[in-house]
Amino acid sequence: MYKTFYSLKRNPFEITPDPSFLFPTRKHNEALAALYYGVRRHKGFVVLTGEVGTGKTLLLRCLLQLLKKNNDVAYAYVFNGRMSPIEFLQYIVGDLGLPAAGKNKSELLLQLASHLISRSQKRLTTVLVVDEAHHLSAEILEEIRLLTNLETTEEKLLQILLVGQPELDEKLDSFELRQLKQRIALRSHLAPLDLNETKGYIERRLHLAGSPNPSTLFPEETVATVYQHSRGIPRLINTICENALIAGYANQAARVTPEIVDTIANDFRLGIHTRPMEASRPAGELNLQKAARTLLELYAHLQDEQSRADEVRTRVRVRVPEHEPYI
Ligand SMILES: Nc1ncnc2c1ncn2[C@@H]1O[C@H](COP(=O)(O)OP(=O)(O)OP(=O)(O)O)[C@@H](O)[C@H]1O
Numbered sequence: 001m002y003k004t005f006y007s008l009k010r011n012p013f014e015i016t017p018d019p020s021f022l023f024p025t026r027k028h029n030e031a032l033a034a035l036y037y038g039v040r041r042h043k044g045f046v047v048l049t050g051e052v053g054t055g056k057t058l059l060l061r062c063l064l065q066l067l068k069k070n071n072d073v074a075y076a077y078v079f080n081g082r083m084s085p086i087e088f089l090q091y092i093v094g095d096l097g098l099p100a101a102g103k104n105k106s107e108l109l110l111q112l113a114s115h116l117i118s119r120s121q122k123r124l125t126t127v128l129v130v131d132e133a134h135h136l137s138a139e140i141l142e143e144i145r146l147l148t149n150l151e152t153t154e155e156k157l158l159q160i161l162l163v164g165q166p167e168l169d170e171k172l173d174s175f176e177l178r179q180l181k182q183r184i185a186l187r188s189h190l191a192p193l194d195l196n197e198t199k200g201y202i203e204r205r206l207h208l209a210g211s212p213n214p215s216t217l218f219p220e221e222t223v224a225t226v227y228q229h230s231r232g233i234p235r236l237i238n239t240i241c242e243n244a245l246i247a248g249y250a251n252q253a254a255r256v257t258p259e260i261v262d263t264i265a266n267d268f269r270l271g272i273h274t275r276p277m278e279a280s281r282p283a284g285e286l287n288l289q290k291a292a293r294t295l296l297e298l299y300a301h302l303q304d305e306q307s308r309a310d311e312v313r314t315r316v317r318v319r320v321p322e323h324e325p326y327i
């Protein structure tokens with residue numbers, strides 16, 4: 001409805017990740033390059049993290065588009081990691097086009113390994129993409145670690161891309177996943193946009209949607225207000241701008257004003273967070289939590305060692321403090 005009024009050919013601020021709308025900030029470029037390079041050079045294991053709505057899924061879609069240009073890449077795409085380890089393996093095997101139904105774990109692994117070897121012999125690349133990887137359980141992350149072991153003397157047979165919110169970094173930092181962490185070949189992080197990038201982002205989307213004059217429709221002070229409310233998070237920028245256009249049209253306003261943006265942000269309760277954002281979280285608090293968790297994990301590990309040592313009746317003694325001093 002607002003499209004005709006604002007001389008637009010398409011919706012500029014759809015929230016579905018559409019590669020044709022990619023605004024290549026430096027961070028997005030670097031992250032996409034890391035994913036692409038990791039796959040093409042058979043680096044094995046690549047991790048991309050970023051706050052909610054910063055463009056991770058969009059980058060994956062861009063990557064898959066790039067990879068499809070050559071016919072030598074096949075991939076399994078996991079977009080929901082909430083499953084059991086066996087379901088996870090079945091899903092991957094099935095998504096690679098192999099029969100998976102009714103197979104047990106070792107049959108699935110054998111089948112996968114021989115498929116990967118035969119593709120590698122034909123110089124073909126196989127990729128496992130896991131989006132929303134912060135939801136993966138420790139058991140599935142352990143399966144992934146085992147999959148990183150599929151390799152020849154020269155290269156990894158399966159390229160694995162784990163993409164998720166910052167909780168994924170925290171999981172990978174945990175003591176029991178240290179083996180997986182050591183296997184990461186490339187790692188990148190997407191940050192929200194800064195003010196300049198927000199301006200470029202809004203203008204590019206309006207331009208691609210056919211706006212004859214993006215900077216008149218969203219003047220500088222309006223962009224600054226969008227930035228202030230969205231904190232540079234692309235999904236929030238889209239929500240605010242889309243609704244601001246609807247409100248602008250309802251008021252027959254020739255341009256979107258900061259007041260319209262304020263009202264939208266208020267309606268969407270954008271100033272209210274139940275979980276502190278990455279940037280505003282006090283560094284000390286995070287470090288203390290991490291330190292406490294690492295200590296707990298260390299103590300659990302020491303306790304395991306102790307019970308094992310007891311079992312074989314060696315004289316090894318491990319002293320475990322009764323109280324965890326930070327909690
Ligand atoms: N660099 C960019 N250029 C153009 N659009 C972008 C960019 N980054 C993000 N977007 C847009 O922002 C919205 C959210 O992006 P996306 O869904 O990829 O975020 P996400 O990081 O995967 O979020 P979540 O953590 O919730 O899965 C989409 O509409 C996407 O097209």
Ligand SMILES: [Mg+2]
Pocket residue numbers: 056057058131132
């Ligand atoms: Mg996503």
